[in-house]
Structure formats: structure tokens, C-alpha cells
Amino acid sequence: MLVIARRYPALRSRLRLQVSPNSTTRIRFSQTARAYEKDNSSHEDPRKPTGSYTGVLSIFVLSAAIGWGVHSFNDARKSSSNDSLKRADPADFVKYTLAKRENISSTLSIFTLKPAEGLAIDAEQLYGPRAITSVQFKQPQLQIARSYTVLPRIASQPPEDLRFLIRKEEKGEVSGYLHRLAIGSKIELRGPSVEYVLPEGVTDVVFLAGGTGIAPALQVAEKVGKDGIMHILWANRKREDCRGGKSDARSASTSLGWGSLRWNNSPTIPAIDLDAIEVCCRNVSDDIVHQLDSMRALESTNFDSKKTLLVEYYVDEYGLFIRSVDVAKLLEAAPRNQGTRLLLVSGPEGFVSHWAGPKEWSGGREVQGPLGGALATLDLHGWQVVKL
Numbered sequence: 001m002l003v004i005a006r007r008y009p010a011l012r013s014r015l016r017l018q019v020s021p022n023s024t025t026r027i028r029f030s031q032t033a034r035a036y037e038k039d040n041s042s043h044e045d046p047r048k049p050t051g052s053y054t055g056v057l058s059i060f061v062l063s064a065a066i067g068w069g070v071h072s073f074n075d076a077r078k079s080s081s082n083d084s085l086k087r088a089d090p091a092d093f094v095k096y097t098l099a100k101r102e103n104i105s106s107t108l109s110i111f112t113l114k115p116a117e118g119l120a121i122d123a124e125q126l127y128g129p130r131a132i133t134s135v136q137f138k139q140p141q142l143q144i145a146r147s148y149t150v151l152p153r154i155a156s157q158p159p160e161d162l163r164f165l166i167r168k169e170e171k172g173e174v175s176g177y178l179h180r181l182a183i184g185s186k187i188e189l190r191g192p193s194v195e196y197v198l199p200e201g202v203t204d205v206v207f208l209a210g211g212t213g214i215a216p217a218l219q220v221a222e223k224v225g226k227d228g229i230m231h232i233l234w235a236n237r238k239r240e241d242c243r244g245g246k247s248d249a250r251s252a253s254t255s256l257g258w259g260s261l262r263w264n265n266s267p268t269i270p271a272i273d274l275d276a277i278e279v280c281c282r283n284v285s286d287d288i289v290h291q292l293d294s295m296r297a298l299e300s301t302n303f304d305s306k307k308t309l310l311v312e313y314y315v316d317e318y319g320l321f322i323r324s325v326d327v328a329k330l331l332e333a334a335p336r337n338q339g340t341r342l343l344l345v346s347g348p349e350g351f352v353s354h355w356a357g358p359k360e361w362s363g364g365r366e367v368q369g370p371l372g373g374a375l376a377t378l379d380l381h382g383w384q385v386v387k388l
């Protein structure tokens with residue numbers, strides 16, 4: 001039965017709806033508040049104050065009032081957006097409203113959902129510090145569900161909203177249904193399911209992402225942050241799915257030089273000059289390329305200005321494919337740090353199988369299965385491979 005379920009995704013999810021959802025891991029947050037202490041003693045102005053004390057006092061009172069006002073406004077915003085929402089049990093479906101659907105390309109859209117009935121998926125678990133999570137969407141007529149990976153939050157996003165990158169599959173039951181829904185429709189979600197928990201002390205990540213496999217890559221990038229260096233190799237069938245995306249290898253070869261990146265002597269990833277072979281424009285301001293660019297910019301503002309997030313774009317229709325030889329060189333070039341080195345693979349079944357061999361089913365759950373595919377032929381020098 002499990003073999004049948006793997007071959008026929010629709011049946012697989014039908015089975016899934018009848019069993020309990022994937023176990024979830026509760027992760028505690030340790031919130032670190034940074035205090036910036038100023039030692040003013042060495043910066044005292046020896047000059048006498050020129051304004052009157054009344055003037056100084058009025059400015060002080062005014063600033064205090066504004067400060068209090070801003071504080072209360074923020075508090076009010078927090079309580080209206082978060083505190084009024086109850087956390088849903090991960091096993092129960094909860095209703096969300098489809099607030100926005102932005103078409104990225106002819107088949108890809110970003111869905112923005114808002115809680116509809118005062119219940120919301122537990123954000124602490126969903127965006128937990130080391131958990132890579134997904135959420136199940138229900139197709140109510142067929143009573144089947146499919147998993148989708150939540151995108152990390154962007155600056156303009158209200159905290160209770162959820163964003164997903166969803167491909168409309170040809171004859172896809174759930175993805176087709178979601179793409180047909182009118183704005184304002186209700187959608188039932190449950191979760192989160194924890195797909196993977198990042199180990200402590202990750203210093204290096206290479207992420208091979210195929211199509212929508214970029215969603216978990218974004219989650220990993222956000223969680224690894226500046227603590228490690230991450231290299232995403234993102235393959236798309238069509239340029240329309242990643243239009244505007246510029247590879248770091250290309251900019252490195254022209255302006256920065258590989259020496260300025262942490263992985264010195266880094267590989268001969270082909271300089272992908274996509275701009276030279278196309279004239280394209282971006283029409284969605286909050287698309288995935290934009291989100292990646294923002295993360296790249298954020299993560300290169302560390303003290304030594306070295307980039308900690310690097311992205312290479314590959315496009316099948318232009319004959320630009322990720323090559324095993326490039327992956328091998330990338331793994332080899334990474335410094336032998338003490339920390340954990342992860343080689344993550346995510347995307348459609350065919351993509352994951354090609355690189356790391358198929359995932360397997362065991363006890364009603366999808367498990368890693370043995371390492372196969374192209375990566376099994378490489379010398380991995382201690383890199384741990386994980387199929388997502």
C-alpha cells in the first residue's frame with residue numbers, strides 16, 4: 001500500500017488525512033535582549049548649556065510623552081494582532097482567508113492567508129528557531145490534504161499572516177483548487193509539521209533547491225543567519241520563476257572576486273550571465289528573488305562585510321543546469337570548520353531523487369532512505385546530506 005501511495009500523491013494524502021499528522025516538535029524560544037549601554041562620561045560636553053532649563057524640561061516631557069505614546073501604540077498593535085488569536089491544536093484544521101494571490105509566473109503564485117476565526121497556527125512552532133516546517137492545506141470536496149512550506153516573514157507582513165509559494169501542477173488536485181479560489185475564500189489549514197530540525201552549530205550549508213524547494217531554503221537561510229555561510233543553488237525550469245535573480249558567482253567574478261568570499265578558492269560555478277541573454281523585468285515587489293536579495297543584503301552587513309548567503313541561479317530553458325562537478329568543488333572549497341556541514345536537497349520528487357536518491361515510506365511517514373543519486377558518487381568530506 002505504501003508503494004502505491006508514493007506513486008500516486010493524491011492517494012498518499014488521502015491516506016495521510018486519516019492518520020494523525022506528522023509529529024510536531026515544540027521548541028522553546030530563548031529570547032536574548034541586547035542592551036546597548038552608553039558610557040556618557042567620556043562624552044560630556046564641557047560647554048555650558050545655552051538654553052533655558054524650562055526649554056530643556058519641556059523637550060524632556062514632550063519626548064517622554066511621545067515615547068509612551070509609541071510604546072502604547074505598539075502594545076495595542078501586538079495585542080490586537082497576536083493576543084486576540086488563540087493557538088490552534090496542530091492536529092485540527094483552522095480556517096484562514098485567502099487575502100492575496102500574487103502571480104510570480106504562469107504556474108507559480110505567492111498566497112497570503114489571514115486567520116479567519118480567531119484561531120491561528122502556533123507561530124512559535126511554525127517559525128521556531130531551528131525547525132523547518134510545513135502546513136497542510138485541505139481540499140474540502142475531495143477530503144484530501146497536501147503539505148506546503150511556509151515562507152519566512154517579510155518586513156511588510158502582519159505577524160499573523162502566512163505566505164506560501166505554490167506551484168499550480170497540471171491536473172493537480174489541491175494546487176489546482178487553490179489557484180482557482182477567489183480572493184476572500186476560506187481555506188482550512190493544520191499544522192505545523194516539523195520536517196527537519198537544524199542541528200546546533202551549523203557552520204556551512206549547501207542547499208540544492210529545485211523550483212518550490214526554494215521555500216525550505218529560505219527558512220534555513222533565515223535560521224542559519226550570520227552564524228554560518230550558506231550557498232543556495234536554485235534550479236528552475238523557466239526563467240519566469242526566478243526572473244531578475246542574479247548569481248553571486250557572476251558578481252563575484254566581476255566585482256568582488258572569490259577571495260572576498262569566505263570560501264576562498266571557491267569553485268568554478270559557471271558565471272551565469274542571465275542578463276546578457278534576456279531582457280526581463282520583475283512585476284512583483286515581494287517575490288522570492290526580492291526576498292532572497294533582502295536576506296543577502298541583510299546578511300552581508302556583518303563586521304567584515306563578507307557575504308554569508310550566496311545564491312546561484314540555474315535555468316533549464318537556457319541550458320544552465322547544476323552540475324555535479326560544481327557541487328563537488330563547492331564542497332571541497334569550504335573551509336574545514338569544526339561545526340556541522342549540511343548538504344540539503346529540496347524540490348520535486350524527481351529533483352530530490354536525481355541528487356540524493358528517493359525518499360522512502362516507513363510506518364506511514366516519509367523518511368530519508370539511503371543516499372543515492374549524483375551525490376552518492378561524490379566525496380562528501382563529512383557533509384551530512386538531508387532530503388527535504
Ligand SMILES: Cc1cc2nc3c(=O)[nH]c(=O)nc-3n(C[C@H](O)[C@H](O)[C@H](O)COP(=O)(O)OP(=O)(O)OC[C@H]3O[C@@H](n4cnc5c(N)ncnc54)[C@H](O)[C@@H]3O)c2cc1C
Binds near residue numbers: 009146147148172
Ligand atoms: C513537506 C512538503 C512541503 C511541500 N511544500 C510545497 C511548497 O511550498 N510549494 C509547492 O508548490 N508544493 C509543495 N509541496 C508539494 C505539495 O504538497 C503537492 O504535492 C503539490 O502541490 C501537488 O499536489 P496536487 O494535489 O496539486 O497534485 P496531485 O493531484 O497530487 O498530482 C501531482 C501530479 O501527479 C499526477 N497524478 C496525480 N494522481 C495521479 C495518478 N493516479 N496517476 C498518475 N498521475 C497522477 C498529476 O497529474 C500531477 O501532475 C510540498 C510537499 C511536501 C511533502
